[in-house]
Amino acid sequence: MHITYSTRLLARHAVHCIAFDPSGFTDADLLWLPHHAELAHAGRKRKADHLAGRIAAAHALNALDVRAVPGIGPSGEPLWPAGVSGSITHSGTLAMAIAVARRDALIGIDCEAILPAEEAREIKDGVIDALEEPLLTRSGYPFALALTLAFSAKESLFKALFPQVKTYMGFDAARVTHIEEHRLTLALTQSFGEFDEGTCFTLDWQRVDGRVCTLIVA
Structure with a gap:
């Protein structure tokens, strides 16, 4: 899947953005995710959206010197590493993520x-x-x-x-x-x-x- 990475500032916070072309998505792209097996039965659009969001999240974590990819919680929420709070969103062919090095921060x-x-x-x-x-x-x-x-x-x-x-x-x-x-x-x-x-x-x-x-x- 072809992606383009960029950042933008929103309220002085760095937001990590992934523009993506879902037409090029293949299931093999998901193998980059540690939790790819949990998406085995998801639809193609859901898989592409999820992958783009997790790539954005990985960039957000990398900016904090954390090398990780958020997993999937029991209600579908992202599971962030210890000591980090974050949020992910998707809209059309754009995914965005933000993370801060604070436990239990209110961030959305x-x-x-x-x-x-x-x-x-x-x-x-x-x-x-x-x-x-x-x-x-x-x-x-x-x-x-x-x-x-x-x-x-x-x-x-x-x-x-x-x-x-x-x-x-x-x-x-x-x-x-x-x-x-x-x-x-x-x-x-x-x-x-x-x-x-x-x-x-x-x-x-x-x-x-x-x-x-x-x-x-x-």
């Missing part, structure tokens, strides 16, 4: 293609509630972009919290309370583990080639 990254306007209106009720919709409408951004941001930010937050709360979180588990240029705030609508209802989290965001990327590192 997500990248999403900006939704078409009509699709955004069709799916909004599954992503936001009645309090969020007027806030997104008044944000100054096109509604489709604002909704994509809300979707992506919630995904990033849930990735960050999952290693600690070990609980699936739906889109109604957090609410957008503020959007501004390059920053967005979410508040929990219920308690999860040590995180009480109403706890707020600030995420950074930027546009990346027709996509939005959101990141929390806390």
Whole structure:
């Protein structure tokens, strides 16, 4: 599978990016992964996405002088080496990863293609509630972009919290309370583990080639 590696800065953090062409993927490419056998029954797209994400993650770890590839946890989450926290995302033919040398850091990254306007209106009720919709409408951004941001930010937050709360979180588990240029705030609508209802989290965001990327590192 042909790949191109690059890095970009998001909120002063290095994000490791892999652009890949899944049309050239073969099962032999997976042999690079220590856990390749666990993907034996996955679909071709899933295999290519997973491989690109783990290559990005390996670069993120290498930047910390750690030579490893994250495995797969019982809920499908990446298993990072001891003393490291990280996150991986895929969007189309782009995979991104970030890692920090801190145990139990809250870290989550997500990248999403900006939704078409009509699709955004069709799916909004599954992503936001009645309090969020007027806030997104008044944000100054096109509604489709604002909704994509809300979707992506919630995904990033849930990735960050999952290693600690070990609980699936739906889109109604957090609410957008503020959007501004390059920053967005979410508040929990219920308690999860040590995180009480109403706890707020600030995420950074930027546009990346027709996509939005959101990141929390806390």
